[in-house]
Amino acid sequence: MKVLVIGAGNMGLTYSEGMATSPLLSKHKLRIYDTDPKKIEVLSQQPEFNVFDNLEDCLPKADVVFIAVKPFHCEELFKKMKPLINNEQLFVSLMAGVTIQLIQDQLDVKKVIRTMPNLPAQVGKGVTSYTESKEVSKIELIMVRNLLDTTGTSIHVDTENFIDASTGISGSGPAYVFYFMQSMLEAALKMGFSEFDSKVLVSSTFEGAIELFNQNDISPESWIARVASKGGTTQAAIDSMEDNNVKQLIQDAAYSAFNRAIELGKEY
Numbered sequence: 001m002k003v004l005v006i007g008a009g010n011m012g013l014t015y016s017e018g019m020a021t022s023p024l025l026s027k028h029k030l031r032i033y034d035t036d037p038k039k040i041e042v043l044s045q046q047p048e049f050n051v052f053d054n055l056e057d058c059l060p061k062a063d064v065v066f067i068a069v070k071p072f073h074c075e076e077l078f079k080k081m082k083p084l085i086n087n088e089q090l091f092v093s094l095m096a097g098v099t100i101q102l103i104q105d106q107l108d109v110k111k112v113i114r115t116m117p118n119l120p121a122q123v124g125k126g127v128t129s130y131t132e133s134k135e136v137s138k139i140e141l142i143m144v145r146n147l148l149d150t151t152g153t154s155i156h157v158d159t160e161n162f163i164d165a166s167t168g169i170s171g172s173g174p175a176y177v178f179y180f181m182q183s184m185l186e187a188a189l190k191m192g193f194s195e196f197d198s199k200v201l202v203s204s205t206f207e208g209a210i211e212l213f214n215q216n217d218i219s220p221e222s223w224i225a226r227v228a229s230k231g232g233t234t235q236a237a238i239d240s241m242e243d244n245n246v247k248q249l250i251q252d253a254a255y256s257a258f259n260r261a262i263e264l265g266k267e268y
C-alpha cells in the first residue's frame with residue numbers, strides 16, 4: 001500500500017515515523033510531502049522515507065493520504081491537491097476542527113477519515129480518536145486503524161462531535177499536563193531546589209502517579225484519599241485547590257478547546 005503524509009511537522013512526522021514501520025506498506029516506503037525546503041533536505045537523509053517537494057510526483061498514485069498541515073493551510077493545499085486526486089483514494093485528516101464535509105466538498109472526494117491524534121505519539125504512547133464518512137469500508141477503516149496504532153492506541157468514535165470533544169481532552173490534553181508540570185517546577189524552584197532536582201522531583205512524581213493509576217483499578221479520587229492524611233499537608237493543598245475552583249477551571253479549559261475545535265470547523 002502506498003501511504004503519503006502531507007505536512008512533516010510535529011504530527012505529520014511523528015505519524016510518519018510510526019507508520020513507516022507498518023507491514024501494511026509492504027515494499028513501499030512511506031511518502032512524505034512538505035513545502036519547507038529545509039525539512040525536505042533533512043528528511044531526504046532518512047532511509048525509511050521517500051520525500052517529495054511537489055505533489056504531482058507523490059499524490060496521484062497514493063492509496064492513503066494523511067493530511068497533517070495546520071487548519072489555516074488546508075484551503076490553499078486542497079486547491080493544489082484537487083486536480084491530482086481520485087475517488088478511490090482514502091483521505092485521513094489529522095487537522096483540528098476541519099470537518100469531513102468540508103474535506104469532501106473542497107476535494108470533491110467521498111472517502112474521508114477524520115482523526116484527533118496527540119503528541120505522545122512521538123514516544124509510541126499516543127491516543128488517536130477517529131471517525132469516518134459513510135463511503136469508507138470496514139476494511140479500509142481497519143487498515144487505517146492499524147496504521148494509527150503504530151503510534152500508540154486509538155479509539156473509534158461515532159460522530160465528529162466526539163472528535164472535537166477528544167481535541168479538548170487528549171488532543172490538547174498533553175499541554176494541560178505540561179502546564180501543571182511547569183507550575184510544580186516553578187514552585188520547586190521557588191522553594192530553593194536546583195533546576196536538576198526540581199525536574200527529578202516533578203517528573204518522578206508524575207511518572208509514579210501515572211504508573212499507580214495504570215496498574216490499579218482505582219479512581220484518582222481514591223488515590224488522593226490514600227495520599228492525604230486527615231489534617232495533613234496534602235489536605236492543605238487539595239483544600240487550596242478546591243477553594244480556588246481548580247477542578248472547575250480545568251474543565252472550563254477543556255471545554256474551551258472543545259468549543260474552539262467546533263469554531264475552527266466553521267472558519268474554513
Ligand SMILES: NC(=O)C1=CN([C@@H]2O[C@H](COP(=O)(O)OP(=O)(O)OC[C@H]3O[C@@H](n4cnc5c(N)ncnc54)[C@H](OP(=O)(O)O)[C@@H]3O)[C@@H](O)[C@H]2O)C=CC1
Nearest residue numbers: 007008009010011034035036068069070071073077095096
Ligand atoms: N501538535 C499537536 O500536538 C497536534 C496537532 N494536531 C493537528 O495536526 C496538524 C499539524 O499540526 P503540527 O504538526 O503541530 O503543525 P506543524 O506546523 O508542526 O506542521 C505542519 C507542516 O506542514 C507544512 N505545510 C504547510 N503548508 C503546507 C502545504 N500546503 N503543503 C505541505 N506542507 C505544508 C508546514 O511547513 P511550514 O512550517 O513551512 O509552514 C509544516 O512542516 C494541525 O492541523 C493540528 O490541528 C492535532 C493534534 C495534536
Ligand SMILES: O=C(O)[C@@H]1CCC=N1
Nearest residue numbers: 095096167171172173
Ligand atoms: O492546538 C491545536 O489547535 C492542536 C490541536 C490539538 C493540539 N494541537
